[in-house]
Amino acid sequence: MSDRSGLKWVKVNRFFSLLFQPQLMTTYLAVSRFEDVPIDRLKADGIVGVLVDADGTLGPHRATEYSASVVAHVNKMKEAGLRVAIFTNAEENRFHQFSGIPVVTDVPAKPDPAGFLTAMSRFLEFDNPAQVCMIGDNFITDGGAVDAGMRFIYVEPVAGPENFFHKWARDLIRKRCGISQTP
Secondary structure (H helix, E strand, C coil): CCCCCCCCHHHHHHHHHHHHCHHHCCCCEEECCHHHCCHHHHHHCCCCEEEECCECCCECCCCCCCCHHHHHHHHHHHHCCCEEEECCCCCCCCCCCCCCCCECCCCCCCCCHHHHHHHHHHHHCCCCHHHEEEEECCCCCHHHHHHHCCEEEEECCCCCCCCHHHHHHHHHHHHHCCCCCCC
């Protein structure tokens, strides 16, 4: 397991960039929950690969079990012909329910664009970031996909135990940039 969690310079840098450059908070879509990501629209818009955050997106932080609807939606993406990989900065050994879905390892931490590009090429086997999207709950980490040329789908965070700084920073960015909860 590689340690990509915790406070890293690349995260601090993106946090301050978002405070002063809210245009960096570009989203392709925003949804209330992961299961609301429209697979047909992804395909119609030329998306062929999907990187999915885990903590706060697929389930609560540090979850080891995921709902049947989340697992089914990941499987529907795969069955629709999308290549899917789980890209988390946290523990990588919690995804036994996602059979056949690779977990990104040994890449730079999100939001480093090099991490997204390496995950795309090594785990999805694609080389065009315009055909890949990142699905996540955090503009600071997951939203870094935009800096790598990918599309970003924002998902309202799943409630659960979470690092205070992580929640505070995410909420501050959302308020500063005028982003409210999706309906």
